[in-house]
Amino acid sequence: MRYSIDHKSPVPLHVQAENLLRQLITEEEYQNGKNIPNEVELAEMLGISRTTLRMAINKLVIEGLLIRKKRAGTKVAPGAVSSKSNNWLSFSQEMKLRGIPIKNFELHVTWALPEPNLTIFFNIRPEEPVLKMERLRGKPEEPFVYFASYFHPRVGLSLDDDFKRPLYELLEQEHGIIATLSKEEISAIGADEFIAGKLQVPLGSPILFRKRFVYDQQERPIEYNLGYYKADSFIYTVESTR
Amino acid sequence: MRYSIDHKSPVPLHVQAENLLRQLITEEEYQNGKNIPNEVELAEMLGISRTTLRMAINKLVIEGLLIRKKRAGTKVAPGAVSSKSNNWLSFSQEMKLRGIPIKNFELHVTWALPEPNLTIFFNIRPEEPVLKMERLRGKPEEPFVYFASYFHPRVGLSLDDDFKRPLYELLEQEHGIIATLSKEEISAIGADEFIAGKLQVPLGSPILFRKRFVYDQQERPIEYNLGYYKADSFIYTVESTR
DNA sequence: CAAATTTATATGTTTGTACATATAAAATAT
DNA sequence: ATATTTTATATGTACAAACATATAAATTTG
Missing domain, CATH: 3.40.1410.10 (Chorismate lyase-like)
Incomplete structure (x- = not known):
C-alpha cells in the first residue's frame, strides 16, 4: 500500500494525513499493538511538518482511535474500529x-x-x-x-x-x-x-x-x-x- | 468577571484558555448568538499566540460548543450546554x-x-x-x-x-x-x-x-x-x- | 435600482523552531 | 543483586510568521 500526500490537492494536508492514518492503522501489525512510526519520522515520510501531522493525529486521539504516551509512542487503541x-x-x-x-x-x-x-x-x-x-x-x-x-x-x-x-x-x-x-x-x-x-x-x-x-x-x-x-x-x- | 492567564502556572496555556472560553460562552450575550471576539483580538487579550488560542477553540468546536465560520466569526452553537x-x-x-x-x-x-x-x-x-x-x-x-x-x-x-x-x-x-x-x-x-x-x-x-x-x-x-x-x-x- | 465586482476581514492551513516533560532503558552506586 | 541516578527519546506545549480562502459588505458598473 502506498502512502503519499499531494501538496497540490485542494484537500488540506492535515486532512489527507488524517485519512492516510485511518488506513495505516487498519494494518494488522498496528492493530496488534505495534507503535505507529514516531511523529518526526512520519512527518518526514509524508513530507509534511510535524505540526500538521499532529493536527491529524490529534483528531484520531480525540476519537479514541489512537493512544499517545510520552516516550512510549503512539499506538492504536485496543478495541478500536469500534468507538x-x-x-x-x-x-x-x-x-x-x-x-x-x-x-x-x-x-x-x-x-x-x-x-x-x-x-x-x-x-x-x-x-x-x-x-x-x-x-x-x-x-x-x-x-x-x-x-x-x-x-x-x-x-x-x-x-x-x-x-x-x-x-x-x-x-x-x-x-x-x-x-x-x-x-x-x-x-x-x-x-x-x-x-x-x-x-x-x-x-x-x-x-x-x-x-x-x-x-x-x-x-x-x-x-x-x-x-x-x-x-x-x-x-x-x-x-x-x- | 476577570479573564486572565497565568504564564507561570504548570497548567498548559491552551488548557487555561479552554477553561476561560468555557466560562466566557456562558455569558448571556454569547448565548444569544453574539460572536465571541475574533481570534487575533482574543489571543492578544489573553496574552497568548493565536495558535495556542486556536488549540483551545478547536476543542470546543469539536465538542460542538462553538461554531466557526469564515469571515462571519465564531459563536456559541445554538442549544449548546447539552451535547x-x-x-x-x-x-x-x-x-x-x-x-x-x-x-x-x-x-x-x-x-x-x-x-x-x-x-x-x-x-x-x-x-x-x-x-x-x-x-x-x-x-x-x-x-x-x-x-x-x-x-x-x-x-x-x-x-x-x-x-x-x-x-x-x-x-x-x-x-x-x-x-x-x-x-x-x-x-x-x-x-x-x-x-x-x-x-x-x-x-x-x-x-x-x-x-x-x-x-x-x-x-x-x-x-x-x-x-x-x-x-x-x-x-x-x-x-x-x- | 439591480447586478456584478472588488475589498476587507474573519477563519483556515502550514511551516520552522524551540523548549518542556514524562518515562523506558541504560548506567551507576549501594 | 538491588536501588538509585542519568540519559536518550518520545510526545507535549508554545510562538511567530505567512499565505489561502470564504464571504459579508462596500463599491462599481450596467
Whole structure:
C-alpha cells in the first residue's frame, strides 16, 4: 500500500494525513499493538511538518482511535474500529464487522408527505413530499430491526437510486452529500402493534428505539431515521472523554 | 468577571484558555448568538499566540460548543450546554438541568466481593472486596431508575464517605480521582423479577439498560456502573461528528 | 435600482523552531 | 543483586510568521 500526500490537492494536508492514518492503522501489525512510526519520522515520510501531522493525529486521539504516551509512542487503541466511528458505519457495515451475516426481509421506498415534526426538522412545507425508505433486516432466521428513513429533498434521492448499496456511500458518491453530524436519541419502548408485527414479537416487548438526526457539513438536515431494535439484538456503545 | 492567564502556572496555556472560553460562552450575550471576539483580538487579550488560542477553540468546536465560520466569526452553537458534556453530568445534575426534582428512594452502600467480569475489568483478585453502591431514584411520585455502582479499591471510597453529594464531585474533591473516560453500552431488556420489584413495573416491561465503564486520566478503571431505566423515563442523547 | 465586482476581514492551513516533560532503558552506586 | 541516578527519546506545549480562502459588505458598473 502506498502512502503519499499531494501538496497540490485542494484537500488540506492535515486532512489527507488524517485519512492516510485511518488506513495505516487498519494494518494488522498496528492493530496488534505495534507503535505507529514516531511523529518526526512520519512527518518526514509524508513530507509534511510535524505540526500538521499532529493536527491529524490529534483528531484520531480525540476519537479514541489512537493512544499517545510520552516516550512510549503512539499506538492504536485496543478495541478500536469500534468507538465513535461505529456511529458512522452503516448498518450492514456494522454487522459485517461483528461477523453477523445480514438478510434483508423488506425494502420499501416511496414518496411520502412529511409529518409535522419532520417539516420542522427539514424546514420544508407540509405539501412537499420527501423520500421515505423502510427496511426490515436481521439474521438469516429472523428480522431484528426495522428502520424508517426520511430524506431531505435537497439530497436529490429518487426511486431510481440503488438502495441496496451502503447508504452513506450512495449519498457521498452519487449525490455529493457528506453526512458529517448526527444527533441521536436512544430510549426503550414497548412494541406497538405495528412494530410487534414487523419484528414478530409479542405486543409490549422491550424495543430499543433510536431516533437519528443527520446533518451535512453545513449543518443542514439531510436524514431523519427511526430504528426499532428487538431487545438484546443490539447494543449501543458510546465512548466519551472530558 | 476577570479573564486572565497565568504564564507561570504548570497548567498548559491552551488548557487555561479552554477553561476561560468555557466560562466566557456562558455569558448571556454569547448565548444569544453574539460572536465571541475574533481570534487575533482574543489571543492578544489573553496574552497568548493565536495558535495556542486556536488549540483551545478547536476543542470546543469539536465538542460542538462553538461554531466557526469564515469571515462571519465564531459563536456559541445554538442549544449548546447539552451535547457531549451531558454524558458527564451526574444523574442529579442531569435531572436538575431538565427541571425534574429528584427523590432518593433508596441508598445502600456495602462492601461486596466482585463478580468474575468485574475482577477482569478492575484487574483485582476475587477475594478483594469492592465498594458497592445501590440507588433507587426518581420523581417524587415514583422511582424510575435503579443504579448499581462498583468502585475500584484504588479510589479509596469507604462507608464513611458522604454519598449524598454528587458522585464525581466527591471523587474529585475528596479522593483526587478525575473521571476522564467513559465507555457505555446501551440496550433494551425486559425487566426481571428484581428490577420489576424495584421499579414497580410488570415482569418483562421494557427497560433501558446502561452499562458504564469509567476510567481516570491514566485510563485506569475506577467505576463499573449499571443503570436500569423505566421505559420512556429516560432518553439517551448522543452527538457525533466525523 | 439591480447586478456584478472588488475589498476587507474573519477563519483556515502550514511551516520552522524551540523548549518542556514524562518515562523506558541504560548506567551507576549501594 | 538491588536501588538509585542519568540519559536518550518520545510526545507535549508554545510562538511567530505567512499565505489561502470564504464571504459579508462596500463599491462599481450596467
